[in-house]
Amino acid sequence: MTQTILLAAGGTGGHLFPATALAQELTRRGFAVELATDERAEQYGTDFPARAIYRVPSATFSGRSPGAVMKTLSTLAKGYFRARRLLEMVQPYVVVGFGGYPTLPPLMAARSLAIPTVLHEQNAVMGRANRLLSRFADAVALSFGTTKYLRSRAEKRAVVTGNPVRDAVVAFRDQDYSPPEAAGRLLLLIFGGSQGARFFSEIVPQALEKLPSPLRWRLTVVQQARPEDLAEVREAYRAAEIAAHVAPFFKDLPERIANSHLVISRSGASTVAELTAIGRPAILVPLPHAIDNDQLENARRLEENGGGWCMHQSDITADRLAAELERLLGNPDLLAKAAANSKAMGNVRAVNKLADLVADLAGPDQE
Known part of the structure; x- marks a missing residue:
């Protein structure tokens, strides 16, 4: 039986x-x-x-x-x-x-x-x-x-x-992180679930528009957005001359994580587990006002181990996020080190x- x-x-x-x-x-x-x-x-x-x-x-x-x-x-x-x-x-x-x-x-x-x-x-x-x-x-x-x-x-x-x-995540465990090459494409992945996507839809396009042109033109952005925000986000990227694929849900998210140079996301437990299982660096923005601050604790664990960076939503402006992205995307060695630290945390x-x-x-x- x-x-x-x-x-x-x-x-x-x-x-x-x-x-x-x-x-x-x-x-x-x-x-x-x-x-x-x-x-x-x-x-x-x-x-x-x-x-x-x-x-x-x-x-x-x-x-x-x-x-x-x-x-x-x-x-x-x-x-x-x-x-x-x-x-x-x-x-x-x-x-x-x-x-x-x-x-x-x-x-x-x-x-x-x-x-x-x-x-x-x-x-x-x-x-x-x-x-x-x-x-x-x-x-x-x-x-x-x-x-x-x-x-x-x-x-x-x-x-x-x-x-x-999930098996779909473990399948990419052995895919090594490839740091950005000089003058090569920069692959940026943004996702945040139904609760977090609105903030990212508002702030990330503004921040990316402020990047220096040589850096901005190298970007390929994959971003999750709520259905009601799709048109606005797509237009923002078009106006900024940034290549972007915007959708409400990515069924192949583990593969997109594996192919990214940097991730911007919320810090739910499964998100952090999947980022570390694959081993990718991330800017984590905990959901504010969450009961018991569980996302903040998750983000701090990743930051303390050198696998990413925690930014409080209340502290983020377009200028500050742009400066942080310019610092990280312009430093392949720093991203590679964070990717290795992230992977070391994976279980x-x-x-x-x-x-x-x-x-x-x-x-x-x-x-």
């Missing part, structure tokens, strides 16, 4: 990408994998390697008014009962949660049915949903040895596995460690 593992992940890339990596590894080991998520996962297409994908109602506590709190609790309660029926039908050996409030109903339902649970935290700061779930999870997998807000009662059940990266074995943890909880095949 094939053992089934149910993964529960919020519908963002930061949660779905490590879940994808684990699903790929568990499938290779002969497990059947199914996924519980929310409707946001649809933006990433139907490529998740699962036998079945289920939508479970969930909500985030976005307001403090009694009405908002009651509405969220009502939705989570509906999700819990639907998740419980789902688990009774699927009968998974283990439920693995990757954070975000969509993981609450499946993992709480798993606890009520005495199904073993694993919780994975991608960031250097434990998220609020994971803090709650860590009270009873059978194992807590961490990406960093030091994780803020890890509850003391969960420390005995915590294991440092690292943050899993492509994380998925194996996490899969080992899940397999141990699943126990031997009962066939």
Whole structure:
């Protein structure tokens, strides 16, 4: 009998990408994998390697008014009962949660049915949903040895596995970094997810327009932008005489990371994991006002290890970003050193460690 593992992940890339990596590894080991998520996962297409994908109602506590709190609790309660029926039908050996409030109903339902649970935290700061779930999870997998807000009662059940990266990322691990050549093309990649793309759409074209002409004309820019910003960003690059490819989503993002000389991005956990797995230098701009400053912690880890540079959004102007880009793009040796440091941080074995943890909880095949 094939053992089934149910993964529960919020519908963002930061949660779905490590879940994808684990699903790929568990499938290779002969497990059947199914996924519980929310409707946001649809933006990433139907490529998740699962036998079945289920939508479970969930909500985030976005307001403090009694009405908002009651509405969220009502939705989570509906999700819990639907998740419980789902688990009774699927009968998974283990439920693995990757954070975000969509993981609450499946993992709480798993606890009520005495199904073993694993919780994975991608960031250097434990998220609020994971803090709650860590009270009873059978194992807590961490990406960093030091994780803020890890509850003391969960420390005995915590294991440092690292943050899993997808096969599509690992495929470029062995592609060496090629520093910019004198008078050669400069490949700049900018992406930031749906929350971050607007700021980059506004500031990056302005900054690049201020670069000296010999440097600006060498640029080839690949940039993610929201659909409503596409026309404006494309026109800004056309007016600045900068070669640019602008789109709302890049399905081949790992390849584009591998081919870039420098990346500008937010500093979500999966972004940093993929940058370091491939080994590319980056300017990281943490999402401001993020709960618990998890992105700032992630960016600081990369900067402290010499793999990139952290810039606070509140400090960035077009002139300052232009000066920083001129400094970096004009120094191939500096970029190459940062690329090497970034790659040294990469942990492509994380998925194996996490899969080992899940397999141990699943126990031997009962066939």
